[in-house]
Amino acid sequence: MSPQLDRIGLVFVVLLALAAVVVPVLALATPADSPFNIPPYLVQLLGKYLCYAILAVALDLVWGYCGILSLGHGAFFALGGYAMGMYLMRQIGTRGVYANPILPDFMVFLNWKALPVAWWGFDSFPYAMLMVALVPGLLALAFGWFAFRSRVTGVYLSIITQAMTFALFKEFFRNDFGFGGNNGLTDFKDLLGFPLQSSAAKAALFSASAIALILAYGAARLIIGSKYGKALTAVRDAESRMRFLGYRVENLKLFAFVVSAVMAGIAGALYVPQVGIINPSEFAPANSIEAAIWVAVGGRGTLVGAAIGAISVNFAKTWFTGAFPEFWLYGLGALFVLVTLFLPKGLLGLLLRPRRERAPTPETPALAIEEGADP
Amino acid sequence: MTLAESHNPTLTHSLLYLDGISVSFDGYKALRGLSLVLAPGEMRAIIGPNGAGKTTMMDVITGKTKPDEGEAMFDGRFDLTKLDEAEIAGLGIGRKFQKPTVFENHTVEDNLLLATKAPRGVFATLFGRDDKGVRRTIDRILATTRLGGLRARVAGSLSHGQKQWLEIGMLLAQDPKLLLVDEPVAGMTDAETAATAELLREIARDHSVVVVEHDMTFVRELGVKVTVLHEGAVLADGSLDQVSADPRVIEVYLGR
Amino acid sequence: MPHRARLLLIVRRGALALATSLLITLSGLMASGAARADALDDTLARFLADKFPESEQAIGELAAEAPPQAAAILEAMSENRLLFDPADRIVAYRNASGAVLNARTGETIADASGFRKVRVNNALRRAIEGATGSLTLAGSDPEKRIAAAEDVFKSRDAKAAPALKAQLARESDARAATALKLALAAIVAASDEASAADRLSAIETLRGRGDQDAENLIDAIDEKTADPEVKAAADSALASIRTRLMFWGAAQDLWYGLSASSVLLLAAIGLAITFGVMGVINMAHGEMVMLGAYATYVVQLLLPPSLQSWSLAFAIPLAFIVAALVGVAIERLVIRYLYSRPLETLLATWGVSLILQQAVRSLFGANNRQVTNPPFMSGSVHVGGLDITANRFWIIVLAIVVFVALQLVLRATSFGLQMRAVTQNRRMAAAMGISTAKIDMLAFALGSGVAGVAGVALSQIDNVSPNLGQGYIIDSFMVVVFGGVGNLWGTALGALMIGVANKILEPVIGAVQGQIVLLVVIILFIQRRPRGMFALKGRAVEA
Numbered sequence A: 001m002s003p004q005l006d007r008i009g010l011v012f013v014v015l016l017a018l019a020a021v022v023v024p025v026l027a028l029a030t031p032a033d034s035p036f037n038i039p040p041y042l043v044q045l046l047g048k049y050l051c052y053a054i055l056a057v058a059l060d061l062v063w064g065y066c067g068i069l070s071l072g073h074g075a076f077f078a079l080g081g082y083a084m085g086m087y088l089m090r091q092i093g094t095r096g097v098y099a100n101p102i103l104p105d106f107m108v109f110l111n112w113k114a115l116p117v118a119w120w121g122f123d124s125f126p127y128a129m130l131m132v133a134l135v136p137g138l139l140a141l142a143f144g145w146f147a148f149r150s151r152v153t154g155v156y157l158s159i160i161t162q163a164m165t166f167a168l169f170k171e172f173f174r175n176d177f178g179f180g181g182n183n184g185l186t187d188f189k190d191l192l193g194f195p196l197q198s199s200a201a202k203a204a205l206f207s208a209s210a211i212a213l214i215l216a217y218g219a220a221r222l223i224i225g226s227k228y229g230k231a232l233t234a235v236r237d238a239e240s241r242m243r244f245l246g247y248r249v250e251n252l253k254l255f256a257f258v259v260s261a262v263m264a265g266i267a268g269a270l271y272v273p274q275v276g277i278i279n280p281s282e283f284a285p286a287n288s289i290e291a292a293i294w295v296a297v298g299g300r301g302t303l304v305g306a307a308i309g310a311i312s313v314n315f316a317k318t319w320f321t322g323a324f325p326e327f328w329l330y331g332l333g334a335l336f337v338l339v340t341l342f343l344p345k346g347l348l349g350l351l352l353r354p355r356r357e358r359a360p361t362p363e364t365p366a367l368a369i370e371e372g373a374d375p
Numbered sequence B: 001m002t003l004a005e006s007h008n009p010t011l012t013h014s015l016l017y018l019d020g021i022s023v024s025f026d027g028y029k030a031l032r033g034l035s036l037v038l039a040p041g042e043m044r045a046i047i048g049p050n051g052a053g054k055t056t057m058m059d060v061i062t063g064k065t066k067p068d069e070g071e072a073m074f075d076g077r078f079d080l081t082k083l084d085e086a087e088i089a090g091l092g093i094g095r096k097f098q099k100p101t102v103f104e105n106h107t108v109e110d111n112l113l114l115a116t117k118a119p120r121g122v123f124a125t126l127f128g129r130d131d132k133g134v135r136r137t138i139d140r141i142l143a144t145t146r147l148g149g150l151r152a153r154v155a156g157s158l159s160h161g162q163k164q165w166l167e168i169g170m171l172l173a174q175d176p177k178l179l180l181v182d183e184p185v186a187g188m189t190d191a192e193t194a195a196t197a198e199l200l201r202e203i204a205r206d207h208s209v210v211v212v213e214h215d216m217t218f219v220r221e222l223g224v225k226v227t228v229l230h231e232g233a234v235l236a237d238g239s240l241d242q243v244s245a246d247p248r249v250i251e252v253y254l255g256r
Numbered sequence C: 001m002p003h004r005a006r007l008l009l010i011v012r013r014g015a016l017a018l019a020t021s022l023l024i025t026l027s028g029l030m031a032s033g034a035a036r037a038d039a040l041d042d043t044l045a046r047f048l049a050d051k052f053p054e055s056e057q058a059i060g061e062l063a064a065e066a067p068p069q070a071a072a073i074l075e076a077m078s079e080n081r082l083l084f085d086p087a088d089r090i091v092a093y094r095n096a097s098g099a100v101l102n103a104r105t106g107e108t109i110a111d112a113s114g115f116r117k118v119r120v121n122n123a124l125r126r127a128i129e130g131a132t133g134s135l136t137l138a139g140s141d142p143e144k145r146i147a148a149a150e151d152v153f154k155s156r157d158a159k160a161a162p163a164l165k166a167q168l169a170r171e172s173d174a175r176a177a178t179a180l181k182l183a184l185a186a187i188v189a190a191s192d193e194a195s196a197a198d199r200l201s202a203i204e205t206l207r208g209r210g211d212q213d214a215e216n217l218i219d220a221i222d223e224k225t226a227d228p229e230v231k232a233a234a235d236s237a238l239a240s241i242r243t244r245l246m247f248w249g250a251a252q253d254l255w256y257g258l259s260a261s262s263v264l265l266l267a268a269i270g271l272a273i274t275f276g277v278m279g280v281i282n283m284a285h286g287e288m289v290m291l292g293a294y295a296t297y298v299v300q301l302l303l304p305p306s307l308q309s310w311s312l313a314f315a316i317p318l319a320f321i322v323a324a325l326v327g328v329a330i331e332r333l334v335i336r337y338l339y340s341r342p343l344e345t346l347l348a349t350w351g352v353s354l355i356l357q358q359a360v361r362s363l364f365g366a367n368n369r370q371v372t373n374p375p376f377m378s379g380s381v382h383v384g385g386l387d388i389t390a391n392r393f394w395i396i397v398l399a400i401v402v403f404v405a406l407q408l409v410l411r412a413t414s415f416g417l418q419m420r421a422v423t424q425n426r427r428m429a430a431a432m433g434i435s436t437a438k439i440d441m442l443a444f445a446l447g448s449g450v451a452g453v454a455g456v457a458l459s460q461i462d463n464v465s466p467n468l469g470q471g472y473i474i475d476s477f478m479v480v481v482f483g484g485v486g487n488l489w490g491t492a493l494g495a496l497m498i499g500v501a502n503k504i505l506e507p508v509i510g511a512v513q514g515q516i517v518l519l520v521v522i523i524l525f526i527q528r529r530p531r532g533m534f535a536l537k538g539r540a541v542e543a
């Protein structure tokens, strides 16, 4: 990490911290007709962007610093979101359509008699928060353990992560999988006793998202700055060389992957109460790939860039889909093509003064599986 | 193990023991029954024409390639064919590649830091503090390899020869029991070559070393026992003068 | 209705039918029409009583005799339009236009004042329904007779038994006879009081049919009977049917798997070529398939009706050309500049796929489009217990043809030779004077074109929609992983394994779990054989 990049990071963190304070104040303490007032819907929208930014930072940690282009990070995000959604569902209690104190509406509708085991404990907030981290983390652990030990890298790994989220996508669609099927979880009422519709809750969630983004950035920055971070980058550039130096490459990757998945899960958990719904479409492969383009737009391997990329692309998306709904997909598609072709280092790459002694970007081998154990 | 030990004194007293190693790629036999024994503390030069199997031999020792048959033991105890690259490196076998491979995006210093002998686990590297001892080692190696002035340079911007030095420096930092050095002087000037020979002799005082090289001047300067590889097996060994007088060796190098 | 009464009825009707048929056979010289005419008079007379049992019997007789006017009479009766004049003893019915016709002669009756309605209750309506069904049993078209027998087989309506028996006695068509026997057997199976002999013969007949229905029916007999002989026969028949069903079930799964494999092969083989040559995954490959499908749709739109049955002859080349051109454009404009950055290629080509999907959506709308099969690709053939649809069959043929053609291109042309050279060692190939840029472009044209042809095939079994191709990229990639690059046999085997495995796993553990199992297997497989089943080996591949 260059000092220059760290300065940008610092500015970014300061701005976020400011926003965490100022936005709620403007939203709650100014009259609705004041030019400084931030309407609730905008607070919510900004909060959503911040959640995407956390996801982008998480993705950048593995893609930018470890060369793992995960096309399945949306799955971790969605799992965190589902864990939060399950807590929110159980908070509804008797206020649901069927007024069942234990069973969420969709279970009553499906004529279920008892709460499935997977739902146990989700009435407790601490337990739910544990699951927000644990479920994505464990999935990443299991998946990564398999994949990294098998030395699956490059495009192979990318496609397999995509297949993973695709499998979950289909699984969550099924009603009998027990998470609301096609409709997902929605109609939430309140979080920790605060009604989600209130402006105060929205402002609080925004601040929480900003703080979470600061923490995610900080944690990632600390990881990257450590010797472990250097080892991680070395794995990205010359994986087999690291093996011959005695590093257990699979463990190095696994740790980053799991940390990243947990971050993504937390982002999802903050996202769900702000948008008010979580359904299987969050697992759609397209979502995960979109997250990759946020990182690419901002500049991969920069952390701040990833966050900035997520916020700016989503801002553009909001504006575009409002103004020219038909053309958003053209725009997004073009963004994918143009950024990879003309802006390989992203927006931050434009900004950062190119250093003289710049190493050529390492060439990833065309066939990206490295010398595996060919029998 | 005990059985082999009691019956095979060569094995017990060797640091590296290769016996009847065969490797084939799609039917092409790169190694055919290669046997080689290296005593602790020994330095050995290996020569042989292109394609003789020198690099492949190092691949077998370091776990990159699994032999089809044959035995490869380290320190009389460890079966190298059953371990992977990281485990073998952990036993204390370091390797310099024929094509210099350094971490191009890291500084020279970080390259050495990553190579330094230290716990390599996730948490050890994550929470490890800056160690004065490590700094000193790195300073020393930078001095030895004459890279002191380049400490903060990105390795990708080094010249070919400098990368060779850096890789040797990384080997030193690793401080392994056995160093496998594949063509260390390719791309170096005569003076640099001489210096490298000097350095290797120095290293060999308290390490075991296997050097592969085509440069005969360099091999002569090393002044150690030479093994000639040809078509995947040992053709001859002895001092450089002995082997260069061997008619079979002459034929291999000059004939055809 | 009490069982005994029903049984009596059956017996009486049976006797009547028997008598009638005897009469027909005996009086060889006598015009059969006359014989029937007498019977019809007797039958119609029963309606004059206006009593439910009498009426029901009349219905049964109408069904068994099947005089030409029976259908009209029965229909009228079910709609309360059957009339009778107790004084003149005439039965008549009112037709749809309100005229009253003599049921016997069909003459119009001017003054219908003396007529009363024949009363109908629900039981009678049911009887009429059954009778109407069995009327067709006596029709002149054997196909219709078979269909009617099949109906009875499904409804198991005991009232149809006499008609069945009557028809069976005079049936000349062998297939129709079998269908009639089966229908009778089904009635016996559904009956609680059939004799052991009847049941035994029913079991025998059903065993011959040997499908799921037969299994259920024999099962029913097995439950109803206490006769050890019948039970034994049922058990043995059941065992044999179950083995047979299992066999055909497996064969059917295999067939579906084969069909899935053929589509997968068509989709994946192009990816194998481009991935092999350039080492990059074109995420828009699925959209080449989609374009091929839309090309088929456009051909169908534009062709005059007289040429519709030749649509595929136009669609296949068009799809190939369109997809190939788009593929070349992607290669020239995007992928070429990302060489040696495979991960970025993934993202860029994903962007291309978004653009292509949206473009098609703008042009053709977001809705599914239907492509009709040409005549030779519709319908299906039964082979034993197998149901082989023509479209799937021809797609397998197409896949084989494409495979062979590609093999020829790769093995027998200089382009193929150069392409294989680039696949194995790009740098060496370039050094030997092969223009790798040209090969890349041509390989992309070929790979994408074949994907377009896959789209033609897909349009024949699936709806055509803008996101048709999306699902194919993952599966195609898996095929390539299994098969390795640079060897089409590997691709074929990969497609076969994944297609069949998916279809065989699906019913056992569910589609999603099947997918997950496949995923795990593939990860493990990559570990064992990182370069596929028929790997190219050598340093060049690693570099």
Ligand SMILES: Nc1ncnc2c1ncn2[C@@H]1O[C@H](COP(=O)(O)OP(=O)(O)OP(=O)(O)O)[C@@H](O)[C@H]1O
Pocket: B025, B028, B029, B030, B048, B049, B050, B051, B052, B053, B054, B055, B056, B057, B098, C537, C538, C539
């Ligand atoms: N992974 C591999 N796949 C196929 N062939 C290989 C592979 N590795 C080595 N070979 C072949 O094995 C033979 C021996 O190669 P090796 O690199 O060991 O020779 P060398 O003695 O190191 O030659 P040089 O002096 O040129 O470095 C060569 O013919 C080489 O092409």
Ligand SMILES: [Mg+2]
Pocket: B054, B055, B056, B098, B182
């Ligand atoms: Mg070599």
